[in-house]
Amino acid sequence: MEWLGLQLFADLPATGRIVIDCRHEPFLVLLAYLVACAACFATLDMAERQSHSEDPTAHRQWNMLGACCLAGGIWAMHFISMLAFQAPVEVHYDASLTILSLLIALAVAWLAMHSLDRSQMRTHHYLQSAVLIGLGIILMHFVGMAALETGARQYYQTGLLLASATIALLTSLTALCLARYFRHGSGTLHHAMKYGASLLMAGGIVATHFTAMSALTLVIPADTALRLPSGDNSLQLALGIGFITLLISAASISTALADKKLQSKEHDLRRVSVLLSQLDQARASLQQAAHYDALTNLVNRRGFNQVFAERLAEHQATQSHLAVMFLDIDHFKRINDSLGHDAGDELLKVIASHIKAATRNHDLVARFGGDEFCVVTSLNNRDEARHLAQRIMQRMKEPIDLGGRRMVMTTSIGISIFPDDGTTAEELLKHADLALYQSKGNGRNSLNFFNDSLKTQASIALQLEEELRVALLEEHGLCVHYQPIFDLRSRQVAKLEALVRWRHPQHGLLGPDRFIAIAEANGLIIDLDLWVLRHACADLAYLQRHGHGNLKVTVNCSAVTLSHDELPNEVEKALFHAGLAPWQLELEVTENALMGDIQRTVNLLKRVRAQGVALSIDDFGTGYSSLAYLKRLPLDVLKIDRSFLQDVPGSQKDREIVQAIIVMAHTLHLQVVSEGVENAEQLAFLEAHGCDYLQGYLLGRPEPLAELRSLLERLEHQGGLFSPCCDTAQPVSPDLFADTPGLRAGASTVRQGH
Incomplete structure (x- = not known):
């Protein structure tokens, strides 16, 4: 080719x-x-x-x-x-x-x-x-x-x-x-x-x-x-x-x-540019993380301190008024306990938006953590602060849909005013916190301004806290009084409720309402409860040695103590050192104390009851427990709260409620104690409807051990508090207690019990 x-x-x-x-x-x-x-x-x-x-x-x-x-x-x-x-x-x-x-x-x-x-x-x-x-x-x-x-x-x-x-x-x-x-x-x-x-x-x-x-x-x-x-x-x-x-x-x-x-x-320049941009973003993110709350996007405590210091400096220069508001969501812990922390976080977001919507653009709104919020606002007079707080409270009451439930939340607010209530950030925040504590103590869902009396009360509370620590450490000043609980069948004193008192050198004899809250707030309540437990067991052993061998002693147990894993061991030690049989001790717990970690509570109470110690649920009907929980608890006794007995027999509704509680308790094989018995009509009504035990000022006030012994001896000499008759048992004449200090019918219904 x-x-x-x-x-x-x-x-x-x-x-x-x-x-x-x-x-x-x-x-x-x-x-x-x-x-x-x-x-x-x-x-x-x-x-x-x-x-x-x-x-x-x-x-x-x-x-x-x-x-x-x-x-x-x-x-x-x-x-x-x-x-x-x-x-x-x-x-x-x-x-x-x-x-x-x-x-x-x-x-x-x-x-x-x-x-x-x-x-x-x-x-x-x-x-x-x-x-x-x-x-x-x-x-x-x-x-x-x-x-x-x-x-x-x-x-x-x-x-x-x-x-x-x-x-x-x-x-x-x-x-x-x-x-x-x-x-x-x-x-x-x-x-x-x-x-x-x-x-x-x-x-x-x-x-x-x-x-x-x-x-x-x-x-x-x-x-x-x-x-x-x-x-x-x-x-x-x-x-x-x-x-x-x-x-x-x-x-x-x-x-x-x-x-x-x-x-x-x-490429290096671009990389450097990208790194610089990322560095700026990281710096901005760190700034955001350092000064803003990640959940609600509000200013956090650190950012608040910085901005508040600047605001305060401006108002100090002009001597204009500034309000600091502390907000605490009422009963927020229940949301976390019942619906979980995720639901609680969602609720906090909604609450933060409500607070932000109720305030003005120039107001400083911060979240300090948990359910605590703080608002700082400029104002001309105290009424403006009140109106803003009321506007926040009203906005908070709007229904919130959460987890398929529709709920309404409330808030407690404490307010301090610059320069009337303080000139430094520390003073204003501390005084607003004291005012918030006052709002929560007044039943929550309220607002309070700071005043000097709150500071005095706080100082007294701090002093009492320090002295209570010393009293527990040295076992000096604290004492136990006992209120008798009568068995309607035998007409005799069957139990003694141990109630703690404090003989303060300056303030005299203090009831538990003055120092129990202090003990709970400062981690002393477990030591206090165990101290009462040991002394109550020792006192009952003393009475037993003097001829009162059929008595039982009931000791109150706080929610904190009830979560203490060593409680069964402490109960065993107290019984052993006092030489008591387990059946002679009864622990009283309130409804709300039981409603924490219910499974853990049940397991702990079963360990106590396995020793032979009886368990009683106190103040029944005043909490928010479920009857489904009640039947799971290893209980022996149910105590009807005095609030249901106040209008008996005059109120038909109260009569029906008390009757229903007695029937329900007996259906669950629980004995029933009714406290707050103050007149003969109430006594007759309870006896007619099958109540097992009675407790109240009509029958006996809390007394120290020495005076209690003389009361028990008189009752034994008289053959019991009640004289049996064919129709209705009538209480023995109050002259029986004429020589016993404090045993007077018709006294105040405020029970100084722990």
Whole structure:
């Protein structure tokens, strides 16, 4: 087959002269290989820059520059290799075909760079591109060979020709894979591997050319005269082309290196900019976290202190009024206990929005933690502070839907005014807190302004706290009084309720209402309860040794003590040291004390009851316990609160309630004690409806141990408090207690019991 004067896939002619003295100049062959290496390395750099370029214009420019480097390198390698070819004939080159071969090289290089520009390359993409590029290289080679004019015809051996084409295809495929691989990466190893890849790719291109040259045989036709070579400028031309190509490749590599450094600096600047931006965001986040509450987005205590100090400084300069309000959500703990902390958090968000909506834009609203909030507002007179507080309280009463329930919350508020109630932040906050404590003590859902009496009360409470600690530590001043509880069946004193008192050196005899709350607030209540337990057991043992062996003693147990894991052990120790049987002790707990961790409470009470100690639920009906809980508790006695007996027998509703409680208790196999019995009509009503035990001022007041003993002896001498008769038992004349201090009927119903 003849193509452009080339004899492809054709046998040598029978006539003609074969040119056999053909060789290649080694130096020029080496130069061609170096040119190809430089071009391949530059092409890999251009492919890398092309993949890292973000600007579309720069992307196209790197694409074109890479194509020019690759095309120039391949074509220069081919042309220098042609100049390295030496034969004993005159050699000329056709300019048009030489330029055409260069254009073909450009087209092949553009196709290669375009293939590398794909975002994803699959196997068929690699194969398709490799075939096109390989065929293009072969086409460029033979067009360049067609430009060789020697006067002889070019014949090519079929096997070597196919081998050259195969090498071209494999070289193209390898070059595509290497170029795709080296588009990403950095470091010394990456560059070393890229140098090796350039040598490999250049070797493939050179091998393609010289394999095709090996297939070449020059045959001078018989009728053609042999033209010997004249002047030879191949070396100069090859050096010129090689120098220009190497210069272009070096310039391209330098440009790529400079762009890489510039882009690296740009990336560093962007990274620094991003880091600075992230640092600003982190600083803002830290500022937000440090000064704002994450849950409600209100100012927290730290932020409040800073802003409040600034506000206070401004008002000190102008001597204008400023109000500080402490808010506490009433019974918020019940929400957490019943619905969970997640529901409590959602409720706090709604409450915070209600408070914020009720205040003005310039008011400072903060959350101190838990359900405590604080509002600071400028005002002209105290009425403005009252109106703002009332507006907050009214807004708080709006129904809130939470966890499928519709509820209404209330708040207690304490207010202090600058400069009337203090001139420093510490004073104003402390005085607002005292006013809040007053609001909570008055039944909650109220507001109170600070006054000097609150400060006096706080000082007295602090003094009492310190003295109570000393009294417990030294066991000096505290004492136990006992109120008798009568058995309606035997008409005898069956139990004694132990009630703590404090003989204060300045304030006289103090009832528990003066110091129990202080003990609970300051962690002294457990020690106080256990002190009463030990002394009550010791006093009962004393009475037992003096002939009163059938009595039991009942001891009150606070909610805090009830959660004390060591309570069963303490009960066991108190009984052991006093020498009492467990049946002689009864622990009284209130409804609300039972309603904390109900499962833990049940387990603890079962441990106590397993010792043989009786358990009583006190003040029944005044708490918020469930009857479902009541039947789970290991109880023995139920005490009806005095509030249900006050209007008996005059009030029909109260009579029915008391009757229902007695019936319910007996159904649950519980004995019933009714406290607050103050007249004979109440006594007769309770006896008629099956009450088991009675307690009240009609029957006996709380007395110290010495006076109690004389009372018990008189009762035994008289045969009991009641005289039996056929119809209704009548109480013995109060003259029985004429010589016993404090035993007077009709006394105040305020029970000084713990």
